[in-house]
Amino acid sequence: MFYLIGLGLFDEKDITVRGLEIVKNATRVYLESYTSILMVDKERLEAFYGRKVILADRDMVETASDEILSHASTSDVALLVVGDPFGATTHHDILLRARALNIPTDVVHNASIMNAIGACGLQLYSFGQAVSIPFWTDTWKPDSWLGRIQENVGLGLHTLVLLDIKVKEQSEEDLARGRKIFQPPRYMTPAVALSQILSALAHRIHTLVLALSRVGTPTQSIRAGTLAQLATLPEDAFGPPLHSLVIVGSRVHPMEIEFASKWAIDGDWLHVARDVYAVEIESE
Incomplete structure (x- = not known):
């Protein structure tokens, strides 16, 4: 059996009881290590699980999945995924490969940013x-995400914005020369993401935005303000990764505004909600 097991958002103890039982009995245990990260290292997982954990990078998961799936038809193999297994299309792909090989599969779900954003x-x-949102470079500034944000804005819906993660990436020169030299990990900060959004949506500086850091951990942090306000904050105002943003839609309910006002950096949160979003604020 090939198992995809969600690990949740924080540490080794966020795994479900069923997931832990499978891990303890699996022949091999892999940790997908590039679509997201846990707040603890592999050694803490191994100590808690009582099992060796093999790191599976992008190359292994996307181009060498046969190694992961080998003998999974006759023994139990587990691939651990930060958050929920279906938070990235990569994991759908490896399930399809397993099914093509007639390997039985099972999925153990867990919390992810997609629901913890609440x-x-x-x-x-x-x-x-x-x-x-991917990192921009001097020569590459993709903006396909912009159209989706605008569609959500047109419908009055909120937008969850996931920020780029660069793990085990090669420079353009090393890639061109075929050199297996990897750059240090990089995690997009809200400051960088807000700057890119603001450059594309400069006419919406009064849009309400929330910046969330380390959701689901004891050091979770949330900042709320307008797009223009949050874009002026320094990078250290948001703390260490991982980060995400939420662009607030026009159909926002007064209760949502009230709940999020706890993290507002100043009174403009309520003023913009009232004057721009036409939210009926009972008291300020």
């Missing part, structure tokens, strides 16, 4: 399409 006070059923 911690900011906005209702999950009022979110539209989630988008991912």
Whole structure:
């Protein structure tokens, strides 16, 4: 059996009881290590699980999945995924490969940013399409995410914005020369993401935005303000990764505004909600 097991958002103890039982009995245990990260290292997982954990990078998962799936038809193999297994299309792909090989599969779900984002006070059923924003370079500034944000804005829906993660990436020169030299990990900060969004949506500086850091951990942090306000904050104002943003839609409910006002950096949160979003604020 090939198992995809979600690990949740924080540490080694966020795994479900069923997931832990499978891990303890599996022949091999892999940890997918590039679509997201846990707040603890592999050694803590191994100590808690009582099992060796093999790191599976992008190359292994996407181009050498046969190694992971080998003998999975006759023994139990587990691939651990930060958050929920279906938070990235990569994991759908490896399931399809397993099925093509007639390997039985099973999925153990867990919390992910897709549902834990509700911690900011906005209702999950009022979110539209989630988008991912990649790092821009001097020569490459993709903006396909912009159209999805604009679609959500047109429908009055909130937008979850996932920020780029660069793990085990090669420079353009090393890639061109075929050199297996990897750059240090990089995690997009809200400051960088807000700057890119503001450059594309400069006419919407009064849009309400929330910046969330380390959701689901004891050091979770949330900042709320307008797009223009949050874009002026220094990078250290948001703390260490991982980060995400929420762009507030026009159909926002007064209760959502009230709940999120706890993290507002100043009174403009309520003023903009009232004057721009036409939210009926009972008291300020």
